[in-house]
Amino acid sequence: MKIAILNYHRMGGSGIVAYEIGRAMAEEMGHTVHFVGLEPPFRMGEQYSSRIHFHKVWLKDYPVFNYPPYTLALASQLSELIVRCDIDVIHSHYALPHAVAALLARDISGRNVKCITTLHGTDITVVGAHPTMKNITCHALMKCDAVTAVSNYLKKETERIFELPKGRIRTIYNFLNPEFFNPGLEEKQRLNPENDFICLHTSNLRRVKLPLDVIRIFHGLVVKSAKPMQLWILGEGPMQSEMAALAAGLGIGDRVRFMGIQTNIGPVIASADLLIMPSREESFGLSALEAMACGLPVLAAQAGGLPEVVRDGETGFLFPIGEVETAVGKGLQIVEDPDLHKSMGKKAAEHAVNTFNMKTIVRRYNQLYLDAVSGNGKGAVPSGT
Numbered sequence: 001m002k003i004a005i006l007n008y009h010r011m012g013g014s015g016i017v018a019y020e021i022g023r024a025m026a027e028e029m030g031h032t033v034h035f036v037g038l039e040p041p042f043r044m045g046e047q048y049s050s051r052i053h054f055h056k057v058w059l060k061d062y063p064v065f066n067y068p069p070y071t072l073a074l075a076s077q078l079s080e081l082i083v084r085c086d087i088d089v090i091h092s093h094y095a096l097p098h099a100v101a102a103l104l105a106r107d108i109s110g111r112n113v114k115c116i117t118t119l120h121g122t123d124i125t126v127v128g129a130h131p132t133m134k135n136i137t138c139h140a141l142m143k144c145d146a147v148t149a150v151s152n153y154l155k156k157e158t159e160r161i162f163e164l165p166k167g168r169i170r171t172i173y174n175f176l177n178p179e180f181f182n183p184g185l186e187e188k189q190r191l192n193p194e195n196d197f198i199c200l201h202t203s204n205l206r207r208v209k210l211p212l213d214v215i216r217i218f219h220g221l222v223v224k225s226a227k228p229m230q231l232w233i234l235g236e237g238p239m240q241s242e243m244a245a246l247a248a249g250l251g252i253g254d255r256v257r258f259m260g261i262q263t264n265i266g267p268v269i270a271s272a273d274l275l276i277m278p279s280r281e282e283s284f285g286l287s288a289l290e291a292m293a294c295g296l297p298v299l300a301a302q303a304g305g306l307p308e309v310v311r312d313g314e315t316g317f318l319f320p321i322g323e324v325e326t327a328v329g330k331g332l333q334i335v336e337d338p339d340l341h342k343s344m345g346k347k348a349a350e351h352a353v354n355t356f357n358m359k360t361i362v363r364r365y366n367q368l369y370l371d372a373v374s375g376n377g378k379g380a381v382p383s384g385t
């Protein structure tokens with residue numbers, strides 16, 4: 001098959017998942033994959049091959065436009081690609097604007113290309129559900145040949161918000177590439193020669209991640225435990241200064257290390273001891289899965305799809321959103337009990353590999369493509385209806 005993949009090529013979880021699906025479709029399933037967007041997927045690096053291509057979307061600026069119309073440029077250039085490269089399937093990550101652009105490109109091309117969309121969360125819960133975007137999102141959800149969501153939570157939320165018929169959306173969990181995330185990548189000696197207990201937070205430091213609660217929870221652990229501890233923050237975002245100011249105000253500024261955006265985060269994660277993830281909203285929580293795969297227990301809020309990823313009491317602990325004291329109490333059990341820490345880390349790594357297995361999940365996407373192309377898609381809506 002010839003597959004076009006649309007996604008945001010930046011360091012978000014959806015970009016990583018989209019790239020790994022494309023890479024596996026090319027390298028393991030033998031398909032030809034065309035990534036289409038403003039930039040190549042960051043993991044693609046220089047690894048261009050005869051089966052993996054990148055097509056840059058060119059924007060036409062014009063003084064009358066307030067913003068260059070990306071969706072229109074994408075649809076127009078994609079319609080040309082559909083014909084030139086004889087595309088069979090377009091896999092859009094994010095309903096907006098990608099699923100809409102894919103449907104428009106199909107119409108323009110006049111070809112029977114199949115449109116498949118994977119929902120990642122805020123494309124539905126924040127943007128798609130908003131009155132200014134609700135109709136076009138609903139249109140895309142109904143017109144695509146198949147729609148998947150990365151968790152049962154997101155599937156149910158989407159069905160509820162858009163009053164969709166049951167079975168319109170199916171869940172296919174996220175996964176990760178075990179080559180990049182496994183306990184064997186640990187580099188404690190180099191990254192943590194002091195052998196402190198390392199708490200970790202990895203995100204884009206936006207308000208929805210409740211990053212100030214990360215600092216408050218870490219502070220609670222420092223106050224209640226005699227163990228030397230550090231907090232490592234991987235990622236960058238708008239709340240970084242507030243986090244630094246809060247840490248300084250609480251007298252723990254010297255224990256908090258902002259590590260910024262890094263391309264190879266596996267060794268850093270594997271060298272830490274506990275992931276703190278207090279997010280207010282999280283359709284899946286790929287960072288939790290990455291940490292578990294590296295053998296870390298996860299201390300996470302009971303938000304969205306996180307309870308489907310983290311097994312409470314087994315691979316970490318869950319706490320009610322915003323309840324810092326509860327989180328500290330649960331985190332302390334892990335910090336103070338090395339046996340519990342070890343057994344939870346081991347179960348976390350097993351759970352990550354078994355339940356979110358890359359090969360199994362890539363096969364499910366492959367079957368979805370095959371069903372769509374052969375017209376067998378369960379719950380699929382025929383093109384153009």
Ligand code: GMT
Pocket residue numbers: 011012013014015017120121122123150174208281282283284285286287
């Ligand atoms: O919308 C965002 O917050 C970014 C987005 C992304 O591109 O990574 O995150 C969403 O998709 C991820 C991959 O499926 C999920 O792991 C995140 O939970 C989800 N974010 C939210 O639901 C807030």
